[in-house]
Amino acid sequence: MRSHTHKTAAAVGALAAVVALTVAAPPAAAAGRDVTADVLADRDVTLSGDTVVTVPPGTTTYDGVFRGRGTLTVRGTGTLVLTRDSDFTLPKPRQRQQVNVLGGNHPYVTTTDADPPAVTVARGATLQYGNGGTTGLIGHFPYNTPAFRLNQDNIRVDGTLRLSLRSAYNLGTISGSGLITQPRFLWGTWDLSGTHSFSGVIDNGTQVNAGRPEFATSLPAVRKVLNQGTWTVDTPLGRTVTMGMDFYQREYGSDINVQSRPGGKVVLTGRYSWSDRGGDTDPALSDPALNRTPARKNVNKRGTNIKGANVQWGDGTTNEIFMPGTAETVYINLLAARSRSLLTFDYNGPVTLGAPIGGGRFHDTLAAPGAGDIVIKGTKGNDVTFAAVQYYDGSTTVDKRAVLRLGNGRAGGDGGLYTRGDHYKIINNGSLVLNNTSRALSLSRIGGSGSLTQSGAATTTLTGSAVTYTGTTTVQKGTLALRGGATLARSRAIRLTSPKSRLDAGTSGLRVGAGRTLTGKGTVKGAVTNDGVVAGGLTVSGDYTQSGAGELVLRDGPLKVTGTVRLAGDLDLAAVAATAGADRARRITVVDHRGRSTTTGSFTGLKEGAKLQLNDTTYRIGYRGGDGNDVVLTAVSASPSRSSSAADAARTAAGPPASPGTRTANAAAGGIGWWPYVLAAGLLVGLAVPATRFGRGRGRGQRRGGRHAAQGR
Template identity: 65%
Template sequence: MRSPLHISAAVVGALATVAALLAIAPPAVAAGVRDVTADVLANRDVTLAGDTVVTVPSGTTTYDGVFRGLGTLTVRGGGTLVLSKDSDFTLPRARQRQVVRTQGGNHPYTTVGDPDPPAITVERGTTLQYGTGGGTGLIGHFPYDTPGYRLNQLNVRVDGTLRLSLTRTFNIGTISGTGLVTQPRGMWGTLDLAGTHPFSGVIDNGTGMAVGRPEYPVSLPDARAILNQGSWIIDTPLNQTITLRQDFYQREYGSDVNVHTRPGSKVVLTGQYSYSDRGGDTDPSLSDPDINWRAVAHQVNKRGTNIEGADVRWGDGTTHKIFMPGTKDTVYINLHEASGRRSRLTFDYDGPVTLGAPIGGGRYHDTLAAPGAGDVVVAGTKGNDVTFAAAQYYDGSTTVEKGAVLRLGSARGDGSLLTGGDRRRIVNDGTLVVRNTRTAISLSRLGGGGSLVQSGAATTTLTGSAVTYTGTTTVRQGTLALKDGATLANSRAVRLTSAQARLDTGGSALRVASTLSGEGTVAGSVTNEGVVTGGLTVTGAYTQNDQGQLVLAKTPLKVSGKVVLAGGLDLSTAGRAAATAGAGTASARASVSSGAGTGGDSGEASAKAGKTPVREITVLDHTGDTPTTGAFDGLREGTEVKLADTVYRITYRGGDGNDVVLTATAASPSASASERASSGSATAGTRSVSAGRSGAFGWWPYVLAAGLLGGLLVPASRHRRGGGRRRGGGRRRGGPHPTHGR
């Protein structure tokens, strides 16, 4: 008896034959769907009468027939179906629902609402090709009177591949699906990509696509990527905004994104335009972002954008991937004038981005053949921080909106802006930072309410009288220079923040109308109409007018030239003056005024100019309650000193009882010896004066050193003798020597 598992050789052979037949048989067709595969393979025309399917065998099948009738067409299988002739059919009336509207009056544009379901479907794994490289092979029905283009009524779903091998201008309706829509390179046809497409696959532009026109808008809310290997040409209807959020890629030399807009319109690009070295057509990507920043053999990663009189915005404030990453060797950016309109490029990011290429105005790759015809804006979006790491070559304005930062120069290269000409101005309401390391630059026509920061080793020069910005000026390192009438008189504060910081006045006196502070060097003279804080070195003269105030902090103001107060009162001795207010914070004010001493603010010691002759000089305004202890060497209580041509008597109990005050006396420089003896006289040394432990400034000592006291407060008797030996030789010449009050 045979085992139940035994199968005869004849049965095995029969099963193998069945399996082979099943392997080559077409997939099952749903009930009511007509399979026209045999007709297509035989090149017979097909008249649709409902839903129809073609199963394409492996390899390439060229169909020389046409589809007509009423229904839908689904292309499936593992091969490629090439259509050599135009076909025209329609959906059944019951499935037609889309609303086509033309609006805009004298500037008409067309929109499609509630699109019809797809009339053509390309299933996954299958390729449908329109055309053989000529002008025919399209499936389409065109019943609409749409200005400017022919809208295809037959919408298409692409889950496989739709290849557009046509040399004419055409439209394929509304695209859906997840696959690939591709145009071969060198195929000089144009796809009118019109309307809103729910397509979530990849669009491969091999030669040219019109993505929006004045006659229709475009939207690709879900498209995964754009593989751009030709010219991606964007345009808009009047007063419309077109936003494309896709990343763009390219694999061939010279592809570009060209943007046009109508008045009142703009184009927003929120993705990034990169080279692609992996993923093929269906999933383009870049293995290393740095490839965008270095030249590749044969320049295959060279790509660009031409902005043709358009208003373009890179970013929408929700990303910090710059649209065009690269250098002049890998990208080009051109701003052109078109139809009487100049271009405008706005950077709108929520974090730092770097532009490594120049913005010019030449043709395609020759971007520096002419200046760019347009303006650049850094939008005031929170976190928007844009770096120009290349010399810019556009001829328009640069606007930094409030809250935004524009930096010139980075580790990738030095940056600059084109200067000269009526249009070339900077409107800075945010922050402009210059941090070039090698390339010195000039900036002119700089206005706005924003701040300027010099932080690079290379020199930045402000030129011309149109430097009018009102924000803070900060020099962190390197040199900020003024030339040809440029001033900082409108800047609300000028700060030098390191010993390497240098402010070059260009041979003219720096007019300080607000605040000058820090620890760097002012190369030139200073005219103080505001507040100057100690710690700086001034290589020229220091002149202070009636309104000016010198605030002495932890370190002295060093002046190489003359020190002149208002009214011509010259305080200079030996060409130098210095003032020191001890260590730590201070709550005292030393002032020179034409009346009573000025009140003290926490953390300040100051010298204020008055008119000549000065009746009373408050050297130290002690704002606390404790007595002032000690005395300056040689300046005991009541000692007479001479300042210019006036004799003063010093007291350590002046003002409200604990201030150091000089009061003009009736005594002349030729007073008798007995008069001098009665008041006391001594050499002006550097013995410290300090306040008690309690009170507003505690125990900190305050000293006006020899440069300003030892040199300026000269005992009257010594002045009459023409000088004498300084006593207390064990102390540092001209420096503070504090003794803390207890």
Template identity: 85%
Template structure:
């Protein structure tokens, strides 16, 4: 009993002491993460029961154990931890929140919303390596019934380095952080990067990365750069648009970007695919952008893209950095057919130059076959695309309203062109098509649309066939624009030759200037011209000139020079001559350089007829100059009327039987046509010249 009593008393004392401690001790603090470093260094398996940390010493630590259980794993330190066996653990149930759905019905694809927090974290300075060049070493848990790939439930945050040394197919779940994820070259493991990721660091793709598939879309909105040293593949589920906004860089020969898409889908690439010669793995860059256009030793700067039956767009209208900068020696572009033909759209807000051909061969052998697809130059303001290489795709080229396509850069080595063989070739031009080759002759056919065509290169462009039907204005600034094999400019609403060196070769079929059309400028038309519209003087016609009763010849910028036969009818407009500061004693309207007699006459102006030009009376002759020129010779001079009493054909100051240069009775005459042409082509007939004060009337068509 004493012993029992003593024991009871002792117990009572102990309880009292505990009670006292409970009253006076500070509140309990939760235990920190478990440190499993010793277990890992000893190759013991680790069962997680909450947050766990491993501190990796400098150097390399190979771990042959596995992680299991419930919790999180954080790798820190300065060394590299290599996992050689697959590990499988999960977050505690209380932290799991993400929802994984399989949508799309008969075309299933996977989405992840509200992703779980990371199950694995690699802190800055540490390296975690999955695998050792084999098929195992991945950390993951795969509870989902997803089609075609296994979605990893264990999301990962990488602020240090994650090295993927695996030869199997794998998924990392949702990735976050700002570190480096790197896959060594030539391992042929395939990483399925599914869903939307907040990761803002660097991905070094050494072998194969699938950034999208028919079963999932990929979004990396915070990434600025990718180092691509293998194959980066972009694909989409049915009916979705995927945007890749980062710049791609490459250091070694043999890398490419493959793009695929499903019906109704589109892939938009807004960055640039460039060579890198500095910055290492974490910040690749190019010291001089011009190096993308110059072959480097052993072709180390050659890179390519394969568009496989996809709808692809380069740019989003907010940049003018072309996606593939380079030439045929530094880049290749293949437009291929898979489920359907490919479509490539250019959407930039400034000038860009495509220096390489688009073909359809195998990898760098791009010209082994024509590209199977079509090209669109989108109508974004400022979108000005130059093809500085002859293109080798077999489909259509569409230039939308507001856009510009230039064939040729206008510099040596920058000549362009289109592959014109096959039934799929055509140009739909609703914007501006500029032909700017310096040495290589161009040949085009099947040009439709409402846009303009400008010949500005030193070499010859030939339009062939009856399918040249565009309705916009035609301008020849430099070189020769030739028409052959039935090609005409009958539907072009205005034709302008802007310099003495401009040349329009219309061939044996001649040029017909139809009603409502305007032919003007200073250059040479090689071939016969039939005028039922408006022609301005200052041109040279190396052929015959026939003006119908509906035609009009406008006197401006010197005479119309004609080497062939001349047949005249219709109107003579002296508006520009009437606006001259000082009247000339003799004005040559048409310099007929051939030997044949000029036949016909302008309406109401037979040989010797008088006409008034400002305050001077002229007589017209069709036998002037060397015997067959059309010449106006001053006969008399009369005082100018005051500005308050504008002169008309009925003005008493005009002598009887004299026609006055002035507004055609009852209408505006030829001015609607010339004004329209001036707005479209920048004609050098400014509206302010039509009446410069001093009592002059606005000029118009000669009144019959």
């Protein structure tokens, strides 16, 4: 019984069309025996070399089979539908590929030196395997491969190959630049094993296994995948599988599932985007903003399920994030299977994750916390923003040179971490930037050698005794608060960079330990104990206590204190000299004590009324100046004219001889001297104390050279 479109009484006309197509075909495509008439007549074909079928326009359904030894090329402009399985092989002289089963107790299959194609679909033609059933595949299966059947009949697709099968199947090694498409809702599974040179587009309508424990998959030349079903990536034991193509979705309900075996890893370097144009052959998105805008019936919602896998987004050569979107347009699930999952971000520029990582089932991301950990890899330029509150229960590691930002600094882009999980902690060896605009952040268990920056208007609170990071703490904007025993005792430097910067030290106060600095222009709320270096310009909304180990550096104006002031330790006279020389000040306020109590104590060697020689002017220090309790320096001798000769300027830079009881800036500088600050008036304008002056290069156990050496005492 004839069952194809062209098996009618008009067969002569169809054959005439075939002849015309054959004549028009290029010489290379015309090679081989033409069996078009046999196919149109539904006769079985035995191959005995290179064989050609020229498919006329429309659809031709073939109920016969191909067998024998040879190759089959399908060309023309129509569609050839195969309804029965065919089995043939290449002639022996053309067979060269080696198939090996490796891995011992964990076997996996490798194919090397692949055979040339046994089947070729020429440009313009369509070959369809099956008609919605379980048969219609061309294949030969001589290999004893574990858990899947490896097809020996490799295929080249420059036209279209349609996989209309409900069974599990393998196509061998694929090449060409056309389209391989699988209709939706058939639930057939394509085991896409091995390494392929195919450079066209894959349209997955149901299920593709691009890697399994029994084989690795490599598709280095594939440009795009239109994923309208489930694309599953897995690895053999200890193997890395890289998927470099862009994925697109056109309809609701597709996802990418990622798994890996112990020691295995999956690297995804492209993007998973919605597609609103380009059809099957060239899926594309007209506007990147559509990935972040909910569409009708959720047709642009797509997701990934990471199932106990080691997954990396990016390979350090791109800054296009794998899942562009928001909680309304994408979902990301981090699950535990054989082990907890690990997701690493490896980009060479800024990327933004606009959706939460959770652990629910498919679209229901927030039904459970994600079971896994996150790493921001230390690739130069890797700058990752979490613009959504995350819901995974594990650790977050920021490698050296990498940046993690919580919040993007814009309305609707606040971020955060789930802090209640047993595995929660932050290992920050790079830069952690807190940039929420309205949602308050609360973080704990922060360790590592990296820096922390508060840059958003919303308050960030650090809690608990496990805040132990050692990098610099910077408050650029908003408030950074310390509660529940949290301190910054291990942070090497604390900087409040603007008048609106606020550090709320709580009832425990802030202790600036040896070798550490507190600088800037903002406000510290709470008591400050200075055992290290504090720079003027700050406001302490609380008590200020400077121990004998502490040092006050005059920078950006006086230190302003609203509580009690207790003084000991050093005053950096070189910095004071720079200030005095820059503006020829007659009076310099060191501590602006805004509270009502009396300032107690004094800087080492600088009792009430002691004289200091700064540049070419003698000053007297007072601890009851200003409104009665400020620390001030008042000039007691006139400054010489600015028209001094070069020799006078040199003598001024060297400093006048010290009279008994008079402190000098150069003596106070411990041998370095204060001359770098006062070489010329032009150099002094806008001069700030170098950072190296704050630490003074001394560690524990080192002798204090000091700004107040014995010479001046």
